[in-house]
Amino acid sequence: MSNQNLVDLITINSLAENNGADSQFYLGEYFYEGCGTKKDIVNAIYWLNKANENGNSEANDF
Known part of the structure; x- marks a missing residue:
């Protein structure tokens, strides 16, 4: 995993937790x-x- 992928994953995880x-x-x-x-x-x-519960319509279609 590249450093950028790790940073992206950490950032997205932090935002998802909130x-x-x-x-x-x-x-x-x-x-x-x-x-x-x-x-x-x-x-x-x-x-x-969780995304669907919080209103992300793409998650419902996934």
Whole structure:
């Protein structure tokens, strides 16, 4: 993992923890695709559901 990917992942995780719906969606995508981290379907579903609960319509379609 590159330093930039690590910084991106840390930043998105921080925003997601603070109920940022778009960040929750992107974090779910990262876990689903294994982008910057290992694939983790359980965490992907968790973050995509949180994003949907917080109003991200893309998460509902994912």
